[in-house]
Amino acid sequence: MDSPIPHVKERLAALVGLIRTRRRRKGVIYWSRPSTLSFLLWVFSCLAIGFAILTAIVPVAPMIWYRLFPGTSSALANILARPAVTFGDLLAASGEQEIETYQPPQDPSLPPEPRLKIAKIGVDAPILEEPQENFEEALKRGVWRVPEFGNPFSRRLPTILVAHRYGYLSWSDAFRRKNSFFNLPKLSPGDQVEIIWQQRRYVYQIYGGDESEVMSDYTADLTLYTCRFLESPIRIFRYAKLVKTG
Structure with a gap:
């Protein structure tokens, strides 16, 4: 009757290899370039924030100017x-x-x-x-x-x-x-x-x-x-x- 130990070792080795592969894959995903959709969403967010700041500043800009001058x-x-x-x-x-x-x-x-x-x-x-x-x-x-x-x-x-x-x-x-x-x-x-x-x-x-x-x-x-x-x-x-x- 074959010893179960070799089978256990093979399974452990396969599991370790799978974990390493996943880690490598995670590393690749983490360092890869962002998708086009992510980039567009980032650009849109920046523009929206900039527009909100500008909208808030414009009405009070003359007041600030009058206060300074x-x-x-x-x-x-x-x-x-x-x-x-x-x-x-x-x-x-x-x-x-x-x-x-x-x-x-x-x-x-x-x-x-x-x-x-x-x-x-x-x-x-x-x-x-x-x-x-x-x-x-x-x-x-x-x-x-x-x-x-x-x-x-x-x-x-x-x-x-x-x-x-x-x-x-x-x-x-x-x-x-x-x-x-x-x-x-x-x-x-x-x-x-x-x-x-x-x-x-x-x-x-x-x-x-x-x-x-x-x-x-x-x-x-x-x-x-x-x-x-x-x-x-x-x-x-x-x-x-x-x-x-x-």
């Missing part, structure tokens, strides 16, 4: 107020424009205070009437109409409305969304702008725009503008024509 708001206000000083001569040089006599009907249900509404970008703000020397105080409170130019009712000159793009530290997020021109670049030809003036509803349609230091179109019934960047002399302009309604 407290004179920025005054500098921006001075830049925004320049059209009343520099654009007037250019406008006069462009010649007299034919004045449209149309006026929308007066509606007693409308508020008596001037108001600007731009549904596409969420603006719903009072239009502040302040003299040129008080422009900085006006811009601290939202949308300012440049007084040396026209208004919706009297259109001998275009109506020019100005607002900060980023606003002030004291502004709440809700106030900023309704009273700043942060999203002004999103307006494109065909978009509508509404102004309540003397209890009349004036509707305008955007037809153009540009980014430059000076206004390039003096034929618009309405011009909206703001600064492109913090402390930037470049301004974002949007031009609109009055639309007859009713």
Whole structure:
């Protein structure tokens, strides 16, 4: 009768060989290149984290900048107020424009205070009437109409409305969304702008725009503008024509 010991030894040797093979295989798997799917998932995760960080930083970046450089708001206000000083001569040089006599009907249900509404970008703000020397105080409170130019009712000159793009530290997020021109670049030809003036509803349609230091179109019934960047002399302009309604 054969001794069982050789069989036991053979089985043990086979088992040890299997364990070593598995260890080697595990080592190969561990040190092998990651699969394409794993790599893509890693890249997607990095991009998602980066986007989340950027999204969190963008809304507070102007606040951080204003905190580090407290004179920025005054500098921006001075830049925004320049059209009343520099654009007037250019406008006069462009010649007299034919004045449209149309006026929308007066509606007693409308508020008596001037108001600007731009549904596409969420603006719903009072239009502040302040003299040129008080422009900085006006811009601290939202949308300012440049007084040396026209208004919706009297259109001998275009109506020019100005607002900060980023606003002030004291502004709440809700106030900023309704009273700043942060999203002004999103307006494109065909978009509508509404102004309540003397209890009349004036509707305008955007037809153009540009980014430059000076206004390039003096034929618009309405011009909206703001600064492109913090402390930037470049301004974002949007031009609109009055639309007859009713």
